[in-house]
Amino acid sequence: MIEILLGNPLFRGTSPDELAQNIEGISYQIKSYKKGDILAFQGDVCNKLIILLKGSVRGEMIDYSGKLIKIEDIHAPRALAPLFLFGTENKYPVEVTANEDVEALSIPKESILILFQRNKRFLENYLNTSANYAKTISDKLFFLSFKNIKQKLASYILRLSASAGDKLVMDRSQQELADYFGVSRPSLARELANMQEEGLITVDRKHIAIINKEKLKEMIR
Structure with a gap:
């Protein structure tokens, strides 16, 4: 798992030994999903960070007519919606569905806060990743504003x-x-x-x- 996580932008610049020490004692869970399984529904409370260890998922937004609009595919070892882990309206903006068999690491918000304290680089990477994710969502909404x-x-x-x-x-x-x-x-x-x-x-x-x-x-x- 350590080697996979080091490929995630959130842990860029962290050594294997440093990451092993950082996650020692924190709460996390590894869960498997089959193709077509829902990892998160649009509107679910986002109270844990999910990082893909294997496979890929797709994020789809449900519009007011009930139509699914695909936002993006997310491949391991990326994280799902890191931007929405914090804030008063911390809910998934999209429905997340497995494209294939998937393994995912789930880290509760409380454990993420501990990682922030243990690793300043992780905190900086998290903020950068959240900003990039916000731009992706902003660009998507911009394109949806056009009629044709x-x-x-x-x-x-x-x-x-x-x-x-x-x-x-x-x-x-x-x-x-x-x-x-x-x-x-x-x-x-x-x-x-x-x-x-x-x-x-x-x-x-x-x-x-x-x-x-x-x-x-x-x-x-």
């Missing part, structure tokens, strides 16, 4: 171009991007083809070249 797929794609492409320029590589496959937007893959592919026909972009698999950036900006104003 074309607006979501325009915003996504413009965001990537801010650092990559007018010739960029998508950081997700079309299926992953469709899941991220909460749409079907054929609908996403069709809209990409439409944008290319309209002279906005050119598409070659994951490579995109922006042809008319001003038009893309107009679409999301």
Whole structure:
């Protein structure tokens, strides 16, 4: 377990011996889940940190119509929703389902507080990870605010171009991007083809070249 945990960003910079000493005497539990099992329901109180030791899960948000919108896949050895362990509304923002057989380490909040005291680097890593997680959720909500797929794609492409320029590589496959937007893959592919026909972009698999950036900006104003 120590070797697996050292691959988690929360324990970056910690030696095996140091981590073994840190977790000595604290309360934790290792639990197994089968494919399709629910690790946490949206709205459940988050009073323990769950770290995947094996396998992967998906986080899905249920909208007001009852539709499941996939937020992301989480693979071992990442933690689930570290941002929501603390605060007055410490509830899971998504439903977490096992994609395959999973083993997970569960550490109660009280034990996490002990780890904060024992390891300053762990505390710093936890704060950084929480901030990154908050940005992921913020970006997801930003994309959901657009009414149609074309607006979501325009915003996504413009965001990537801010650092990559007018010739960029998508950081997700079309299926992953469709899941991220909460749409079907054929609908996403069709809209990409439409944008290319309209002279906005050119598409070659994951490579995109922006042809008319001003038009893309107009679409999301």
